[in-house]
Amino acid sequence: MKFKPMTEQDYQRLGETLSQLAPQGAMSLEKLDGFFAALHAGPEAIKPVDCLPTILGAAFDDEAAFPSPKAFDKFATLVMGHWLEIARTLEKGEDFHPWLDADEHGVVHGNEWAEGFSEGMQILYDDWTLLFDDAEAAGALAPIMALAFEHHPDPEMRPFLDGASAEQKAEWLGEISASVAQIYHFFAALRQEMEDAESEANDD
Numbered sequence: 001m002k003f004k005p006m007t008e009q010d011y012q013r014l015g016e017t018l019s020q021l022a023p024q025g026a027m028s029l030e031k032l033d034g035f036f037a038a039l040h041a042g043p044e045a046i047k048p049v050d051c052l053p054t055i056l057g058a059a060f061d062d063e064a065a066f067p068s069p070k071a072f073d074k075f076a077t078l079v080m081g082h083w084l085e086i087a088r089t090l091e092k093g094e095d096f097h098p099w100l101d102a103d104e105h106g107v108v109h110g111n112e113w114a115e116g117f118s119e120g121m122q123i124l125y126d127d128w129t130l131l132f133d134d135a136e137a138a139g140a141l142a143p144i145m146a147l148a149f150e151h152h153p154d155p156e157m158r159p160f161l162d163g164a165s166a167e168q169k170a171e172w173l174g175e176i177s178a179s180v181a182q183i184y185h186f187f188a189a190l191r192q193e194m195e196d197a198e199s200e201a202n203d204d
Contacts, residue, residue, distance in 0.1 A: 004081065004084075005085070006078075006081045006082060006085050010078055010081060011029070011082075013074075013078060014029060014075070014078040014079070014082065015028075015029040017075050017078075018032065021056060021057070021059040021065060024056070024057050024058040024059040024062060024065065025056075025057020025058050025059070026055065026056050026057050026059050027054075027055050027056075027057075027116060028101070028112055029099055029101070030099050030100060030101045030112045030113045030116070031112040031113065031115060031116035031119075032055060032079075032082070032099075032116060033082070033086075033098055033099035033113060033116065034098065034112070034113035034114055034115065034116030034117035034118075034119075034120070035051070035054075035055070035116035035117065035119055035120040036048070036082065036083055036086050036116075036120070037086060037096070037098065037116075037117055037120070037180050038116070038117040038118070038119075038120025038121050039051070039120045039123065040083075040086050040087055040090055040184065041090065041180050041181075041183040041184035041187065042120065042121065042124060042127070042128060042183070042187055043124045043127035043128065043130070043187050043190075043191075044124060044127070044187075044191075045087070046123060046124075048079050048080055048083045049076070049080075051123075052076070052079070054119070055079065090180070090181070090184045093181075095177055095181075096176075096177050096180045096181060097177060098110070098113050098176050098177065098180070099113065100113055100173065108173065109147075109169070110147045110169070110172065110173045110176070111147050111148070111150055111151060113147070113176070114144045114145070114146075114147035114148035114150075114176075115148050117144050117148065118144070118145070118148040118149075130187075130190065131183065131186055131187070134186070137182065137183075137186045140178075140179040140182035140183050140186070141179065141183070142175075142179075143171070143172040143173075143175040143176060143179055144172075144176065144179055145159075146159040146164070146172050147169075147172050147173070150164060
């Protein structure tokens with residue numbers, strides 16, 4: 001699919017549709033952004049069409065969720081557009097800016113974004129262990145995982161039992177962009193190594 005930059009209106013429509021479907025378990029735009037970031041930065045890019053059941057929740061199987069097939073197609077086009085925006089950003093080495101929504105008080109939390117990233121990691125979880133096992137590279141996940149598990153139901157899974165300070169939260173949020181870039185380059189380098197090894201084997 002040819003890249004076509006998303007407009008503010010495109011994002012407004014995408015966000016509104018996801019919000020309308022939230023009661024059926026659809027992701028928010030913030031969570032979708034984190035989810036797609038993980039799929040792109042991780043071991044192997046996965047087509048968004050294969051992830052629509054995860055993105056939409058129960059709405060995926062609900063024929064009444066969209067007023068018409070055309071409406072669904074428009075939604076899928078917007079999802080693909082955002083997917084391509086992230087792909088282009090990472091492939092070109094541009095700064096990645098996570099989509100982080102503020103609450104009613106104007107405070108940005110980033111938890112939904114990080115939860116989306118964590119959910120994206122589950123799809124190829126076994127391959128993500130390559131990052132976990134790399135002592136130097138694994139640190140890139142620290143701020144994302146801290147945000148993802150900040151309010152986990154199991155207290156033992158939380159980075160801070162009594163909650164993180166505003167300063168700590170700001171630090172985690174500020175590290176997201178660099179973390180995504182580091183993770184992307186880690187797996188891109190591994191893929192290149194595998195391609196080079198295959199090429200040498202074929203030459204032999």
